[in-house]
Amino acid sequence: MIIILKPGVSEQDAKQLVQKIESTGLKPLYMPGVERTVLGAIGDERVLQSLHLDSDPRVDEIKPILSKYKLVSRELNPVDSHVMLGQHLVGGGRFTVIAGPCGVESREQLLGVAEMIQQHPVAALRGGAFKPRTSPYSFQGLGEEGLKLLKEANAKTGLPTVSEVVDAADAELMAQYVDCLQVGARNMQNFRLLEAVGKLGLPILLKRGMSATIEELLLAAEYIVNAGNPNVILCERGIRTFETATRNTLDLNAVAYLKRKTHLPVLVDPSHGTGVRELIAPLSYASAAVGADGIIVETHLNPAEALSDGHQALNAEQFADLITGLRPFVEAAGKTL
Numbered sequence: 001m002i003i004i005l006k007p008g009v010s011e012q013d014a015k016q017l018v019q020k021i022e023s024t025g026l027k028p029l030y031m032p033g034v035e036r037t038v039l040g041a042i043g044d045e046r047v048l049q050s051l052h053l054d055s056d057p058r059v060d061e062i063k064p065i066l067s068k069y070k071l072v073s074r075e076l077n078p079v080d081s082h083v084m085l086g087q088h089l090v091g092g093g094r095f096t097v098i099a100g101p102c103g104v105e106s107r108e109q110l111l112g113v114a115e116m117i118q119q120h121p122v123a124a125l126r127g128g129a130f131k132p133r134t135s136p137y138s139f140q141g142l143g144e145e146g147l148k149l150l151k152e153a154n155a156k157t158g159l160p161t162v163s164e165v166v167d168a169a170d171a172e173l174m175a176q177y178v179d180c181l182q183v184g185a186r187n188m189q190n191f192r193l194l195e196a197v198g199k200l201g202l203p204i205l206l207k208r209g210m211s212a213t214i215e216e217l218l219l220a221a222e223y224i225v226n227a228g229n230p231n232v233i234l235c236e237r238g239i240r241t242f243e244t245a246t247r248n249t250l251d252l253n254a255v256a257y258l259k260r261k262t263h264l265p266v267l268v269d270p271s272h273g274t275g276v277r278e279l280i281a282p283l284s285y286a287s288a289a290v291g292a293d294g295i296i297v298e299t300h301l302n303p304a305e306a307l308s309d310g311h312q313a314l315n316a317e318q319f320a321d322l323i324t325g326l327r328p329f330v331e332a333a334g335k336t337l
């Protein structure tokens with residue numbers, strides 16, 4: 001339920017109501033605003049009704065949250081939220097670019113890519129230390145050694161780092177090295193993993209599963225926020241359809257729909273969304289046009305030599321062209337690159 005307080009209700013009175021809600025075993029939420037404060041109560045509606053808050057002189061209105069996902073819904077929080085990624089703001093009118101190789105392969109490779117993207121308005125460096133691959137014979141990542149290289153790249157360039165966590169047991173280890181944990185498409189409904197990263201304070205980049213509905217994505221985000229971590233960034237990375245011309249079908253419908261249904265920032269991954277290098281730029285522009293808060297793209301100094309997903313990685317020249325072409329679309333959407 002959403003409890004809207006009357007204008008002028010003091011912080012002390014609002015917190016008294018929060019304590020009253022919490023004393024019944026319900027989960028309270030406290031959201032102070034400029035003109036008035038909004039409270040939330042999650043749990044058994046019958047318990048909330050027993051408090052008779054509708055008759056409290058400090059309460060203006062009580063509304064039920066009808067969607068299955070409560071904490072990430074715009075019903076609860078109609079204002080766009082933002083997430084701090086290092087010193088960079090994701091959301092809040094900014095268009096965030098995250099770039100880097102699919103996998104961390106070597107010190108020379110990672111530092112070279114980091115220095116390349118640092119020349120552009122890029123918010124963070126991505127790179128997989130642990131790689132969940134379809135084939136057991138494919139490159140699986142460098143593990144903790146890759147995490148150490150990401151830490152070194154951060155120290156040398158100042159770029160925050162993003163890396164995929166594939167096992168709940170690795171979450172705390174990775175939190176010591178990187179600034180943002182990515183939950184990949186294959187793990188979107190790994191609920192133990194979602195709860196594990198929900199107990200951390202790090203930003204979480206949650207990718208949509210390749211066969212997941214939008215509601216399932218939002219419920220996965222709900223797991224993380226409900227566990228105590230509100231710093232969730234959603235990512236549309238393409239879904240599996242009958243079409244075989246591209247690796248996946250990038251669902252830009254989902255981006256516009258998500259911006260209506262959730263206050264969380266939404267990024268797009270046109271690299272995995274298409275698997276076609278030449279399509280990354282136009283779909284990045286389209287992502288800005290439909291309201292995305294940023295993109296995450298794969299870059300490599302020499303894509304032909306990449307150990308994973310080289311066919312969808314941009315080299316230095318291609319990445320520079322992408323940034324140049326992206327700027328007018330971002331500005332037209334009313335955002336800052």
